[in-house]
Amino acid sequence: MVRTSTDAVVIGSGPNGLTAAVTLARAGLEVTVLEAQPVAGGGARTLASPLADGLRHDICSAVHALALASxxxxxxxxxxxxxxxxxxxxxxxxxxxxxxxxxxxxxxxxxxxxxxxxxxxxxxxxxxxxxxxxxxxxxxxxxxxxxxxxxxxxxxxxxxxxxxxxxxxxxxxxxxxxxxxxxxxxxxxxxxxxxxxxxxxxxxxxxxxxxxxxxxxxxxxIPVGGSGALTAALVSDLEAHGGRVVTEHEVTAWHELPRARAYLADTSPAGLVRIWGDRMRPSVRHALERFRYGxxxxxxxxxxxxxxxxxxxxxxxxxxxxxxxxxxxxxxxxxxxxxxxxxxxxxxxxxxxxxxxxxxxxxxxxxxxxxxxxxxxxxxxxxxxxxxxxxxxxxxxxxxxxxxxxxxxxxxxxHNANYVGGDIAAGALSTWQMAARPRPALDPYATSIPGVYLCSQSAPPGPGVHGMAGWHAARRALSQRFSLPVPSLAP
Known part of the structure; x- marks a missing residue:
């Protein structure tokens, strides 16, 4: 059951969405994460293999070149x-x-x-x-x-x-x-x-x-036990600070969401437009619709x-x-x-x-x-x-x-709605689009809707299991919506 109101809602439980959720929860906010899949993690999940009993496969990423650098x-x-x-x-x-x-x-x-x-x-x-x-x-x-x-x-x-x-x-x-x-x-x-x-x-x-x-x-x-070990640690910290993840809950329109002061979308630009397009400034919506997938x-x-x-x-x-x-x-x-x-x-x-x-x-x-x-x-x-x-x-x-x-x-x-057409980078890696991802804007996480932020790898800094897009977007939400300082993520 999803609460009818909360402080912040995060749509998508990939590494960026969970990092955003942990950041907000550690600031003392009530946070709900909504995930369409049965298991949280997005690009960092490890599930039972249908090919051999007892074996577990990494569903998307297996090696994380940015995990220790983030x-x-x-x-x-x-x-x-x-x-x-x-x-x-x-x-x-x-x-x-x-x-x-x-x-x-x-x-x-x-x-x-x-x-x-x-x-x-x-x-x-x-x-x-x-x-x-x-x-x-x-x-x-x-x-x-x-x-x-x-x-x-x-x-x-x-x-x-x-x-x-x-x-x-x-x-x-x-x-x-x-x-x-x-x-x-x-x-x-x-x-x-x-x-x-x-x-x-x-x-x-x-x-x-x-x-x-x-x-x-x-x-x-390489995470011991598979990529899902990263997700499990993030979810555990989120829950320890009062947040929660609701799985098998697909969001298709903004009016389906609980009331909140901030919404952070770990989605593709196409997903963002599908949910909030009718409330966006037309110029922003058109820019996001022109976003190129690779x-x-x-x-x-x-x-x-x-x-x-x-x-x-x-x-x-x-x-x-x-x-x-x-x-x-x-x-x-x-x-x-x-x-x-x-x-x-x-x-x-x-x-x-x-x-x-x-x-x-x-x-x-x-x-x-x-x-x-x-x-x-x-x-x-x-x-x-x-x-x-x-x-x-x-x-x-x-x-x-x-x-x-x-x-x-x-x-x-x-397996991951952000992989449009199989694009695991969630956006073409062109010179222009790396600099102006997801659109040319002073604030690349803003959506023209107050309190709504894009926090996926379609936003800076781009692809990889690093949580940084979620962290950057959450910092903005804390400042602009709650006037709260950025908390430490340390244990």
Missing amino acids: PAFREFDFAARGVELVSPEISYAQPLDGGRAAVAYHSLGRTVAELGVDGTAWRRFFAPLVENAELLTALALGNRRELPAGALSIRGIAAMAATAVRLVEQGSPAWNLRFREDLAPALLTGVAAHAISTLPSPAAAGTSIMLATLAHTVGWP NAAAKVDFVLSGSVPWADERVGRAGTVHVGGRREEMARAEADVAAGRVPERPMILFSDPTGSDPAREVGGLRPGWAYAHVPAGSGVDVTEAVTAQIERFAPGFRDVVVSARCTPASRMSE
């Missing part, structure tokens, strides 16, 4: 709440033909040592970024309207200039000038492909620079009888494997996606979480997690394409596959 999550301190975030020794790997691979260790020095001829170039590229990772993270996870402390210092300006130079280099046809062989370019491009955009491009370059820098600093952690991911869940037999054994120690071959191959695959074609050899993100969390194996079986990049709305079952692409670099992979199931891009929104 200022909101650092303050929340998952570790102090019993959530173990394991950063593998090898953050990510890129297998290549001929049994070769490039690997990005948590250690920058070891990565450099194993990259051969291009090791020095890798060090020169990343050393200034690693040295200034805290400032660059604050910039990347900010609200796109304010500069973090230290940004205008001499060191801060130098760090931003170094980043800008690298962004221009890797976001343009000049992206091959720095490297002499194929290992380092492939390793960097695998990270850039997280943007699901054409390669090279500024948005993809920004993605690779940010995530690869984190790989050499805080690492790319290309998509199709999900493949595997049940494996053992570890993946990668030709280079180091790949098996990586938390994330980018399966796409050489830089040129990945660029072709992403160009196919942009042209509306499903690539014969798609770009794939793969993770075997049991490597970092042995308890995920049950009865000799373990989950395998994969995303393949495809055009928006694609209904193609990519199970065979993904299996063949992994087999290419891990001969014998088919022999350890017990069963597999694909969720096509066209059905991804059934």
Whole structure:
């Protein structure tokens, strides 16, 4: 039963929605979270697998490259709440033909040592970024309207200039000038492909620079027990401060909601318009209706009888494997996606979480997690394409596959309504749309309706499990609607 009135309502229980709810509840407000799915979590859920008894699959995200870097999550301190975030020794790997691979260790020095001829170039590229990772993270996870402390210092300006130079280099046809062989370019491009955009491009370059820098600093952690452990900790804190989550409660119109002084929507812009469009200023509604969604991911869940037999054994120690071959191959695959074609050899993100969390194996079986990049709305079952692409670099992979199931891009929104057409970034990652997400406005979280805020990854800082959009929006609500200070999220 939903109360007829409360202080604040949050629509959607993804990491951003729950972070917003925790922030508001810790300020002493009565908070209700409404979630359409049977289980809270949005992009951070771990549920029983229909493929094998006792096995659990991560429904959306499995590896969280931003979880340890997020200022909101650092303050929340998952570790102090019993959530173990394991950063593998090898953050990510890129297998290549001929049994070769490039690997990005948590250690920058070891990565450099194993990259051969291009090791020095890798060090020169990343050393200034690693040295200034805290400032660059604050910039990347900010609200796109304010500069973090230290940004205008001499060191801060130098760090931003170094980043800008690298962004221009890797976001343009000049992206091959720095490297002499194929290992380092492939390793960097695998990270850039997280943007699901054409390669090279500024948005993809920004993605690779940010995530690869984190790989050499805080690492790319995997939650022990699955992504749902993050959600459970957030829900527990919310409930401890008087808030609650109501599941299986879909919101389709504003008049269905309880009365409240603030509403925070962890929804897509399309969802926001569906609920509140008739109350928005027409110019705002039209801007949100023009919001561009990007290309998509199709999900493949595997049940494996053992570890993946990668030709280079180091790949098996990586938390994330980018399966796409050489830089040129990945660029072709992403160009196919942009042209509306499903690539014969798609770009794939793969993770075997049991490597970092042995308890995920049950009865000799373990989950395998994969995303393949495809055009928006694609209904193609990519199970065979993904299996063949992994087999290419891990001969014998088919022999350890017990069963597999694909969720096509066209059905991804059934698991998370924010994934329009299978767009897991909840909005195209173009240069313009990263700067003006979800629309050009001084306050990107405002909706033109007093007390209603957008707090999803369609708002700044964009995609990722980091909770920052929820934190930024909640701070505005506390100031503008309740005249309350921002509370600490610490245990």
